[in-house]
Amino acid sequence: MKTWKLCLLSLVPGVLGWLCNLLLSWTLFASLPAFLSNLLFYISYYLPTLAAIAFCLWLGRRCGRARVSFLKYLLCTQWPSVVGLGLYVWQFLFVSDAARSTLLAVLGQMPSAPLMLFATRLTLLLDTDNTWAQAESLLATIFSLVLLALLYVAGYWWGRR
Numbered sequence: 022m023k024t025w026k027l028c029l030l031s032l033v034p035g036v037l038g039w040l041c042n043l044l045l046s047w048t049l050f051a052s053l054p055a056f057l058s059n060l061l062f063y064i065s066y067y068l069p070t071l072a073a074i075a076f077c078l079w080l081g082r083r084c085g086r087a088r089v090s091f092l093k094y095l096l097c098t099q100w101p102s103v104v105g106l107g108l109y110v111w112q113f114l115f116v117s118d119a120a121r122s123t124l125l126a127v128l129g130q131m132p133s134a135p136l137m138l139f140a141t142r143l144t145l146l147l148d149t150d151n152t153w154a155q156a157e158s159l160l161a162t163i164f165s166l167v168l169l170a171l172l173y174v175a176g177y178w179w180g181r182r
Contacts, residue, residue: 022083022084022087022089024093024097027080027084027089027094027097027098028097028100030080030098031080031097031098031099031100031101032101033073033076033080034073034076034077034101034132034135034136034169035101035105035128035131035132035134036131037069037072037073037076037134037135038069038073038130038131038132038133038134038135039131039134040069041065041066041069041070041134041135042131042134044061044064044065044069045062045065045066047065048061048062048065049062066138067138069134069135070135070136070138070139072135073135073136073169073172074136074172077169077172077173077176078172078175078176078179079176080098080173080176081094081098081172081173081174081175081176081177081178081179081180082176082177082179082180083176083180084098084173084176084177084180085176085177085178085179085180085181085182086180086181087180091177094173094177095170095173095174098173099169099170099173101132102132102133102166102169102170104132105128105129105130105131105132105133105166106129106132106133106162106163106166107129108125108126108128108129109126109129109130109133109159109162110129110159111125111129112125112126112129113126113129113155113158113159114155114159130162132166132169133161133162133165133166133169134165135165135169136165136168136169137161137162137165139164139165139168140161140162140163140164140165140168141161143161143164144157144160144161144164147160
């Protein structure tokens with residue numbers, strides 16, 4: 022697989038995160054009947070998560086079958102996660118609320134959004150004081166990105182077999 026295709030395909034989890042946030046906000050703010058609203062909520066919450074899991078495993082498997090070197094594969098597929106984490110840390114830890122760029126803050130959260138369901142549950146297991154602050158949000162974002170990388174690696178080793 023060509024490097025530029027691999028780098029472009031690695032943006033898909035971020036697009037799924039954007040889709041997840043878009044569908045969730047549309048479901049929460051649309052005036053729909055309760056049954057339809059609940060159904061759309063669960064679809065928009067779980068469908069991008071399952072799609073991200075399947076995509077990460079598929080892409081990793083494809084890279085493993087193509088015999089791409091592991092380091093090249095890892096760098097080409099995880100660059101959006103590294104950039105997103107850098108943007109997240111910069112916008113939420115080093116920039117004040119008044120000076121924060123909405124676009125950069127959203128772009129920093131999109132790669133981690135599809136797997137945030139599992140990451141928040143992992144974070145809540147480690148949380149002893151039952152509060153949710155900036156430290157817990159950062160930890161959940163890191164967990165989500167690590168889970169994303171682990172799915173890619175699992176797909177890669179599955180493709181190597």
